[in-house]
Amino acid sequence: MSTPREQSEPRMLVPSLVFVALVVAAVASLGAPLITTVATTFHVSLNSAQWTLTIALLAGALSTPILGRLGAGPHRRVTILGTLAVAVVGSALTVLPLPFAWLLVGRAGQGIGLGLTALMMGVARDHLPEERSAATISLVSVVSIIGVGAGYPLAGLLTEVGGVRAAYGLGLFVTTIAFLAAWRFIPEAPAGRSAHVDTVGALLLAGGLFLVLYLAGERSLWSHDLGVAVVLAVVAAVLLAVWTVTGLRGKAPLIDLKALRHPAVAGANLAMFVGAIGMYILLTLITRYAQTPHSAGYGFGLTTFVAGLVLVPFSVLGFVGGKLTPPMLKRIDAPFLLAGSAVIIVGGFVLFATARSNLVELLLAMSVLGFGVGSFSAAMPGVILAVTPKSETSSAMSFNYITRSVGYSLGSAVGGLVLSAGTDTGRIFPNDSAYTTAALVGIVAMAIATIASLVLARKRSPQGEPAVAPATAHDPSPSRSSQ
Incomplete structure (x- = not known):
């Protein structure tokens, strides 16, 4: 019993x-x-x-x-x-x-x-x-x-x-x-599995990612110490290159890089990376714009609490978009849903770039962003897990979330750089036109995500199955993790 x-x-x-x-x-x-x-x-x-x-x-x-x-x-x-x-x-x-x-x-x-x-x-x-x-x-x-x-x-x-x-x-x-x-x-994980942590690979990846995200977060370093920034960028590239080579040659890598070469997985990670850049650009633009005081000539001067309420439509519509996506996946192939979601996010950018004179327009742009992000996020796992065995679910999705995290950081950095470039000397806040320029950059990022998703869809069969059968791309047996 x-x-x-x-x-x-x-x-x-x-x-x-x-x-x-x-x-x-x-x-x-x-x-x-x-x-x-x-x-x-x-x-x-x-x-x-x-x-x-x-x-x-x-x-x-x-x-x-x-x-x-x-x-x-x-x-x-x-x-x-x-x-x-x-x-x-x-x-x-x-x-x-x-x-x-x-x-x-x-x-x-x-x-x-x-x-x-x-x-x-x-x-x-x-x-x-x-x-x-x-x-x-x-x-x-x-x-x-x-x-x-x-x-x-x-x-x-x-x-x-x-x-x-x-x-x-x-x-x-x-x-x-x-x-x-x-x-x-x-509950506990199913019996019969084992997982070896590649310590050297972990250190190489950690070092490379740390430098990438540090350089993305320290925007002042590029303007005041360009030489140091370039050296750190080269070191990061070398660490990640060495990690890639050792990962491809190792028997038990931290992340199965050979599996990442599968068109479905590679395409999904590319779409997530550039998509995350675009998503975070718009999220950053709207929240900063809402808190900018009226003295800047634009903005709404919202307090921390009220500015937080601006994100409520993002969360609510994101949840709605996520809930609607699984039933749609039964009728529409996941890559096409990714592309459609990216187009919806582009719509949010267009709204922000062309209409932000009152708070209602800002909330509408945030709502469109939330719905697109929710749908995009819900469709993403289906693309990757279709060619991933159960035993590798956590590992495969973890890399996808790494690309998302790096994309978020770069999105924040790119948005900040564009706004900084649009700030006149002696002023604290950027010109209003700088927000429009940053929105156009975000539209380009989401356009790339859309194209990547459509290319991914073309590489799949008309029935929506991967061009390469999962069994040929992965060995689904539990022993694979213990190699």
Whole structure:
């Protein structure tokens, strides 16, 4: 006879997976609406305060491939609980009255949790029926993105009421609940698997990604120390090149790079990379525009809390788009849905570029962005998992989330560079026309994502199956992970 715990697991497994993915995304993004408050509270520059967001993104990008590989082995449950425990401890450090350096350490601990999204997908694929697992994986993918805006309004309100520590207290509360939910409802991985972590590969990838994201986040380095920036860029390229070569030759690489050469996987990752750049450009433009004071000649001068409310349509419509996508995938091939979603996001850019004179127009652009991002995110896993065995779900999706994280960072950097170039000497805020220029850059990025998705669709058969059968691209047997 099944125990009460066993009987409750099927009912609560899906909500737990979705909740964990939502929490880690929301908590990692808490730094965005709090940057100005952190600068004034800790008496640091805005550039230093920006690292409360950047370091979380860095930690997530660096931890994702390692957690993805661990998630392919027998200790996935322990990995999930251990990572959430780190996020809880990190959240506690952000709440305690400690110096600024400890706040950064805490934010890094919170950011590590971003690597759990791919593991949530692996759990769903292993422990749910095929149709239900596909819908759950799409939902996890969606909430991992719309979660970026889910915590903004509440964090802004808590900041205005109780200060920055109260806002970070929200992170401590929800990460603790996520840990308890995972401990109670997430089962062990199926027996017979093993996963070897390529330590050298992990260090090479971590070093290369750190430099890439650091260079993307430190925009002033390119203008004041161009030589240093170029040297660091070369070092990053060398580290990533060495990682690629060793990954292709190794027997148990951190990420199966040979599988990434499959047209479906390569095309999906390219679409995600450039798509993430475009998505984050528009998200950054709208939030900055909304908070720009009227004295700049444009903008709405919104407070942190009200500016956070601007992101509510993004999250709501993103959820709607994500929920509508799985039924559509039964009728439309996933790459075509990716292309259509990218076109919708282009529509959001066009709205922002041509109509932003009142707050309603801004909310409409954010709504269109959210719907497009939700649909794009829900369609993405189907493209990759169609040619990926169950045992490699976490690892395959972890690389996709690395490309997304790097794309987000570059999108933020590109948007900032364009706005900085459009700022007259002696002025704090950029010219209004700079926002239009940045929107045009985002349209180009989403156009590339659309083309990549359409090319991917052409490489698949008329029935929507991959041009190369999954069995020829991967060995689906569990022993593959233990090579």
